[in-house]
Amino acid sequence: MATHVVRARAPRGEPRTDGARIDQAPDVIAAHIEDAAHFAGGHADGVARPRTEHDVAHVLTHAARVLPVGAQSSLTGGATPDGGVVLSTTRLLSIQESGQQHFRVGSGVPLTALQELLHSSGRWYAPSPTYTGAFAGGVVATNAAGAATFKYGTTRQWTDGLTVVLACGHVIDIVRGEVRADGVHGFSLHCACGERTIRPGTYTMPDVPKCSAGYFAAPEMDLIDLFVGAEGTLGVVTEVVFRVLPEPPSVAWGIVPVRSESAAIALVDALRRASQETWRTRDPRGLDVAAIEHVDRRCLEFLREDGIDRKNDITIPPDADLVLLVQLELPRGTSPDAAFLQVSAALTEGAPDTPLVRFCQLLAKYEALDDTEMAWPGDRRRVEQFLAFRESAPAGVNRRVGDAKRDIDPRIEKTAADMIVPFAHFGAMLAIYREGYRARGLDYAIWGHISDGNVHPNVIPHSYEDIVAGREAILAFGREVARLGGSPLAEHGVGRSSVKQTLLHQLYGDQGLAEMRAIKAVLDPKAILAPGVLFASELT
Numbered sequence: 001m002a003t004h005v006v007r008a009r010a011p012r013g014e015p016r017t018d019g020a021r022i023d024q025a026p027d028v029i030a031a032h033i034e035d036a037a038h039f040a041g042g043h044a045d046g047v048a049r050p051r052t053e054h055d056v057a058h059v060l061t062h063a064a065r066v067l068p069v070g071a072q073s074s075l076t077g078g079a080t081p082d083g084g085v086v087l088s089t090t091r092l093l094s095i096q097e098s099g100q101q102h103f104r105v106g107s108g109v110p111l112t113a114l115q116e117l118l119h120s121s122g123r124w125y126a127p128s129p130t131y132t133g134a135f136a137g138g139v140v141a142t143n144a145a146g147a148a149t150f151k152y153g154t155t156r157q158w159t160d161g162l163t164v165v166l167a168c169g170h171v172i173d174i175v176r177g178e179v180r181a182d183g184v185h186g187f188s189l190h191c192a193c194g195e196r197t198i199r200p201g202t203y204t205m206p207d208v209p210k211c212s213a214g215y216f217a218a219p220e221m222d223l224i225d226l227f228v229g230a231e232g233t234l235g236v237v238t239e240v241v242f243r244v245l246p247e248p249p250s251v252a253w254g255i256v257p258v259r260s261e262s263a264a265i266a267l268v269d270a271l272r273r274a275s276q277e278t279w280r281t282r283d284p285r286g287l288d289v290a291a292i293e294h295v296d297r298r299c300l301e302f303l304r305e306d307g308i309d310r311k312n313d314i315t316i317p318p319d320a321d322l323v324l325l326v327q328l329e330l331p332r333g334t335s336p337d338a339a340f341l342q343v344s345a346a347l348t349e350g351a352p353d354t355p356l357v358r359f360c361q362l363l364a365k366y367e368a369l370d371d372t373e374m375a376w377p378g379d380r381r382r383v384e385q386f387l388a389f390r391e392s393a394p395a396g397v398n399r400r401v402g403d404a405k406r407d408i409d410p411r412i413e414k415t416a417a418d419m420i421v422p423f424a425h426f427g428a429m430l431a432i433y434r435e436g437y438r439a440r441g442l443d444y445a446i447w448g449h450i451s452d453g454n455v456h457p458n459v460i461p462h463s464y465e466d467i468v469a470g471r472e473a474i475l476a477f478g479r480e481v482a483r484l485g486g487s488p489l490a491e492h493g494v495g496r497s498s499v500k501q502t503l504l505h506q507l508y509g510d511q512g513l514a515e516m517r518a519i520k521a522v523l524d525p526k527a528i529l530a531p532g533v534l535f536a537s538e539l540t
Helices: 027-030 055-064 111-120 137-140 260-281 297-305 334-343 356-364 380-407 424-440 466-481 496-523
Strands: 005-007 046-048 066-069 086-087 095-097 102-106 159-165 171-175 189-190 194-198 236-243 249-257 291-294 322-330 373-374 443-449 455-459
Touching: 005 171, 027 046, 046 055, 046 095, 046 171, 055 159, 055 236, 066 137, 066 236, 086 334, 086 373, 095 111, 102 260, 102 380, 137 236, 171 455, 194 496, 249 260, 249 356, 249 380, 260 291, 260 322, 260 356, 260 424, 260 443, 291 380, 297 322, 297 380, 297 443, 322 356, 322 380, 373 380, 380 443, 380 455, 424 443, 424 466, 466 496
Parallel strands: 005 189, 046 086, 066 086
Antiparallel strands: 095 102, 102 236, 159 171, 159 236, 189 194, 249 322, 249 373, 291 322, 291 443, 443 455
């Protein structure tokens, strides 16, 4: 039976001289002062690389400011230090099987290492994010979501246990389903430091597949969900229990050029509905799409300029308005030869009723079949070309932002949004993006996870004034997205970005942020953890 009480314990593990030591060597510090966001001004007093819970607790109880980091793949500045000690999880590398469906892993384990181990035993971790080099603790800290969120959800749904070292140095072990908030008392934390009450937020979170917008809140919520997505501000995750699946399905990929945005949205809607019906009925012949990615016309122009289409032997018609990349799951063991024969027969009378045939028939209905290119299960080279084509969209935009920063104005930086709406409002969200950018005279490109209703509009800067106008546009987008029932912070978190912190405030208001700060004050009363993350430093 669930309780609202969680009891902390002393940290385990023998103290290690090297694990608790703060390394102040300039080259070590320099390697830890920037994350993938290239957030400016990163600095630190030293770096700790603990090996045990005891080491982590020692660092937390002897340092004034601590930023836990993993792979430092944050896109929000959340893994860029603002002074104090960087606590790197790179040595927390334990992996232990916990039954057929669960693995307990150290927070420093890269997901690539976990997937390789699982593959050797015919299993896999389904919601792996796009960047598979991310660490287990990092994906928990940001509630990371991958391209296949449409089918598999986010990290939260696959996290069934956490071990967390609190700012006071004591440790809590949380198992999903065991500790739930009491409607009157919230959570009660019993610790050697004294009994503390944690009251979940009363704000309403957007009802969308992805939301990485501050502390999770829901009536009678599970305590584990408070720490998932908390961005390291409430404690240091040292171990994670992930739920895993048996043998992965066969996967085919389709690059689908579409000649109008409206036709693309209608096609995606049809693919979504057919797949959801398959999951509901468990029809073995049903269409089963795990993810659909979206690359707009401006991205396609960059891909052609950069020769990415030729390099990857992919033909995109010149009149295509956008391209969809569809991840289609097929029955295990589907061979390339069988897949080819099914496609060849798809539009003939008496065609077999299979998932692939149904896929082709839907593409034909929306006049997209003739230009579609497929990569069949097992054709690793072709799959890699398709994925490289998609990843070249953000890479091409980022390169152009970097060129403008070098050649035009050093103040120029990446200016993009990460928002999501219920799919019924996806077309309206795209219209809001286009009008907002055009009204400000901005060049822009859009790509992302259309199957989730989550895409990333990016400013292509030609001056620093474009960056200022782009930030203004993003804040306006955030208000409109919230009005549509969406979240202006979908999958990357808040971090230290002033724009994202403003979006968080817009979403929940003064009262919501006050409730979040109150939660942090209970668990981290001295504001030791992740200074400046989620809230500006002076507000923590």
